[in-house]
Amino acid sequence: PPECLNLLRRARLAFRAGRTLKESFRQFQLDAVVRMLEEHECDFVDALGRDLHKPRFETVVAELTLVKNEAFHAINNLKRWMQPQPAERNLSTTLDECLVISEPLGVVFIRGTWCSPVQMCLVPLVGAIAAGNCAIISPSDCTTHTAELLHRLVPFYLDNECFHVILAGLSDLPEILDLKFDHIFFTGSREDGSKVALAAARTFTPVTLILGGKNPCYVDQHCDIATTVQRIAWARFHNAGQSLVAPGYILCHVDVKARLVQALKCCLMQFYGPDPRESRSFGRMVNMEIFNRMRDVLWRSGKVAVGGQVIEAEKYIAPTILTEVTESDPIMQQEVFGPVLPVLTVDGVDEAITFINKQEKPLCVYAYSTNSKVDGNTKLMSETSSGSFCSNDCALQSLMVALPFGGVGASGMGSFHGRYSFDTFSHRKSCLLRGTRFECVTFLRYPPYEDRNLSLMTWASTLSQRSQGWCQIL
Numbered sequence: 001p002p003e004c005l006n007l008l009r010r011a012r013l014a015f016r017a018g019r020t021l022k023e024s025f026r027q028f029q030l031d032a033v034v035r036m037l038e039e040h041e042c043d044f045v046d047a048l049g050r051d052l053h054k055p056r057f058e059t060v061v062a063e064l065t066l067v068k069n070e071a072f073h074a075i076n077n078l079k080r081w082m083q084p085q086p087a088e089r090n091l092s093t094t095l096d097e098c099l100v101i102s103e104p105l106g107v108v109f110i111r112g113t114w115c116s117p118v119q120m121c122l123v124p125l126v127g128a129i130a131a132g133n134c135a136i137i138s139p140s141d142c143t144t145h146t147a148e149l150l151h152r153l154v155p156f157y158l159d160n161e162c163f164h165v166i167l168a169g170l171s172d173l174p175e176i177l178d179l180k181f182d183h184i185f186f187t188g189s190r191e192d193g194s195k196v197a198l199a200a201a202r203t204f205t206p207v208t209l210i211l212g213g214k215n216p217c218y219v220d221q222h223c224d225i226a227t228t229v230q231r232i233a234w235a236r237f238h239n240a241g242q243s244l245v246a247p248g249y250i251l252c253h254v255d256v257k258a259r260l261v262q263a264l265k266c267c268l269m270q271f272y273g274p275d276p277r278e279s280r281s282f283g284r285m286v287n288m289e290i291f292n293r294m295r296d297v298l299w300r301s302g303k304v305a306v307g308g309q310v311i312e313a314e315k316y317i318a319p320t321i322l323t324e325v326t327e328s329d330p331i332m333q334q335e336v337f338g339p340v341l342p343v344l345t346v347d348g349v350d351e352a353i354t355f356i357n358k359q360e361k362p363l364c365v366y367a368y369s370t371n372s373k374v375d376g377n378t379k380l381m382s383e384t385s386s387g388s389f390c391s392n393d394c395a396l397q398s399l400m401v402a403l404p405f406g407g408v409g410a411s412g413m414g415s416f417h418g419r420y421s422f423d424t425f426s427h428r429k430s431c432l433l434r435g436t437r438f439e440c441v442t443f444l445r446y447p448p449y450e451d452r453n454l455s456l457m458t459w460a461s462t463l464s465q466r467s468q469g470w471c472q473i474l
Contacts, residue, residue: 001179004136004166011163012106015107015133020134021104033067037068040153044063044064048117062238063117066399067122070123070126070421073401074422081102096433096434097433102131103429105427106182107136108133108134108185108425111186111188113187113244115244117139128421131422135162136181137164137165139167142287148167170188174195177196178199180203181203181205182205183205183206184208190211193209207414209412209414211407212337213407214359215245215363216247216366218250218251218356218368218380220367221255222370224370237271237319240282240284240338244363245364246395248362249344250342250343254346257343261306261321265306268306268319271319277309291312294317297331297336298317298340300331304320305322307319307321307340317339349379353379353380360411362411363412365381377392403418
């Protein structure tokens with residue numbers, strides 16, 4: 001916290017000096033983010049490999065390329081985003097200007113999560129830079145090598161007064177957040193998110209929370225099983241299951257369960273071979289705390305249909321499919337950050353909807369169906385509430401720069417990606433630029449209040465459109 005206070009003071013001075021306001025400055029910083037990732041790709045691959053045993057393919061595609069896509073999108077659209085947006089005028093403001101201006105908030109705090117330590121630090125940072133803010137970034141202390149790499153590289157690429165990286169644990173956050181930032185962007189668990197929200201409330205600081213949870217995945221009896229299992233397995237076992245957007249459990253139609261489980265078993269063999277421990281495409285748990293929690297939940301839930309092997313010395317848990325899981329099992333009562341996929345059965349999409357709506361609102365809902373007569377995908381999308389929805393695939397909706405991504409209810413608040421990141425880190429200020437004409441009419445609003453003036457204003461309002469109302473005469 002003392003170090004953070006010093007960095008916060010420096011960032012505030014830089015912001016008040018107007019250092020971040022020019023488009024050219026923002027463009028240069030966004031270019032620098034891209035250069036940092038390109039020139040140190042091998043360093044990021046090595047750091048994530050040491051922290052999560054993360055394959056190079058996953059690091060490049062899901063971490064580095066995703067951030068670069070966001071940066072390029074912001075660079076290409078920044079000029080348009082920064083322009084004042086005209087607002088609708090009425091008769092009384094015909095000769096005036098009505099504008100909405102996006103102005104930066106100030107100094108923002110970004111806390112990334114350990115399961116996507118580069119993506120969830122730098123994608124929000126791109127939005128903060130584009131919107132003209134200074135930022136203090138706090139990578140997760142669970143992924144120490146990645147955090148230290150960001151701490152070392154950022155000062156060489158980004159402005160040393162406006163952007164800083166601090167190495168802090170979760171226990172430090174309440175004291176750090178008491179320093180008063182202009183916005184807090186937090187990614188992590190619901191438990192930690194609630195603590196951040198409480199700390200932010202003490203200083204009236206707005207927050208964006210991207211929180212974990214259990215993402216349901218409905219599989220209809222009418223679906224392409226081969227494609228379905230590949231897409232589900234990829235999303236669930238990517239990064240050894242340590243993902244906020246992975247399907248948390250399957251609700252499959254009872255008629256398709258046997259085929260689905262068998263297909264998942266074959267798919268895991270195809271992805272990771274007969275012994276996933278030897279596969280270069282499969283990761284490990286980030287630390288012993290996560291490993292022990294996942295192992296205990298695994299052993300106390302359902303029946304292992306595939307996988308189930310654990311090796312404590314390597315923090316290894318095999319890709320696992322659980323069947324005969326009940327709603328009361330431990331794995332259905334908490335967030336799952338590991339390579340375990342429970343399979344439950346339902347009699348159809350209506351029962352799946354009922355099941356999902358009994359739980360807290362999830363970050364993502366997934367649905368697989370090719371039935372054109374009864375569109376279960378559309379029904380599930382419209383009759384459940386979640387941060388995002390995706391049919392016949394998983395996770396992709398959380399990676400697209402054109403779509404907002406965020407939670408609702410217990411899965412968080414606020415959103416980011418592309419223009420939505422820019423808006424998250426901006427204050428949309430309404431501006432009315434008026435002249436002094438028409439005072440011969442507007443004088444009716446001034447005291448002393450006369451019944452005659454009120455009658456005239458009431459009559460004038462009845463002549464105007466309903467959407468304009470009293471502003472017609474005011």
